[in-house]
Amino acid sequence: QKEVEQNSGPLSVPEGAIASLNCTYSDRGSQSFFWYRQYSGKSPELIMSIYSNGDKEDGRFTAQLNKASQYVSLLIRDSQPSDSATYLCAVKASGGSYIPTFGRGTSLIVHP
């Protein structure tokens, strides 16, 4: 059973701070990693993908991948109230199944 673990939160940060969201996964052979943002009552939208160890930056978002430790994180710099949402980590495993497994998501609250 491939598992993706996230702290459900909520994670509360003040406006302008850095929000750090973490995700661990069980399948060591996982190849692709995604972060989705889901506003309340809305469907998930893809915000970042990462495939190699290290950091990947896109605007205020940075995804970090450490395959040896089996974790992937998402940093949001200069957090805004509009970033308040649930952030879902999704991991695509290896071995013939290319269906990503989603974590339960971390609720982020950015307060003014």
Next chain:
Amino acid sequence: EAGVAQSPRYKIIEKRQSVAFWCNPISGHATLYWYQQILGQGPKLLIQFQNNGVVDDSQLPKDRFSAERLKGVDSTLKIQPAKLEDSAVYLCASSTSAGNSNYGYTFGSGTRLTVV
């Protein structure tokens, strides 16, 4: 480009009744997925289609759930009979390719099902 279209947006039914959801993927997207998202959980894949063929339906409760994509475009997901635990949001997603794709999905707006 138009997004993934789903209908209805909301549905309330009594247990043991049947219900059907419809999805129209992004034009040209060969792969279509149906996910179930229970409140407070991440999406769980129910079934994946590549064109009009089923790629993965290992997590579809086949005694009550069925899905089809007859012409390789639109898809319907049916539940018959519904149970209380089927209350969830049913998300349809599409992507350009399956298999070794490293691309994320585009999700539709979902159908929120409440079984009472």
